[in-house]
Amino acid sequence: MTGSGIHLPMQSIEAQHLAELVEQFLELLRDTEIGEDAALNRLTPVVYPEDADASAEFADATSADLLDRRAADARVVQAGLVALGEGPDAPQQELSLAGSEVDPWLRTLASLRLVIASRLGIEADPSPDPDDPRLGVYEWLGYRLDLLVDAADELDGV
Structure with missing residues (x-):
């Protein structure tokens, strides 16, 4: 993506909560082996569902790199949130992202949603327990992701 970047209130x-989620996400990536956690497995999907051997071979060759890239993206988000925290101590601030930071933000918010969706059991049954507090976080991340996608689309249209 090119251009001067995007700015979102x-x-x-929100920034504090998102920073905590990103830190937890980085811990999941760092401390969990593939296969140990359904949420982590969801970040490395099976590419050949009809061929277990081919899927395992592909996963062996690509999963570590994929998770490393997800961690690098999350660190971009983390740095942006740190920079936001260094701004004026006001209830609302402006998140400023350079064009090169937009894709890592999009991928990280989507990854966080995948992890939470896994925790909520949102896979075949898209109706999680409405009283589960994680559902609100899942929906809020969707809202933030939607705002970011709209802003990125405007950036591309300039």
Whole structure:
């Protein structure tokens, strides 16, 4: 993506919560082996569902690199949130992303949603427990992701 970047309002409390989620995500990537956690497995999907051997071979060759790239993207988000936290101590601030930061943000928010969806059991049954507090986080990440996609589309249209 090119251009001068995008600017989105973000409440300070949102930035704090997102920073905590990103830190937890990085811990998941760092401390969990593939196969140990369904959420991590969802970040490395099976590419040949009809051929277990080919899927395992592909996963062996690509999963570590894929997860490393997800961690690098998450660190871009983490750095942006740190920079936001260094701004004025106001309830609402402006998140400024360079064009090169937009894709890592999009991928990280989508990855966070995948992890939470896995925790909620949102796969075949898209109706999680409405009283589960993680559902609100899942929906909020979707809202933030939608705002970011709209802003990225505007950036591309300039």
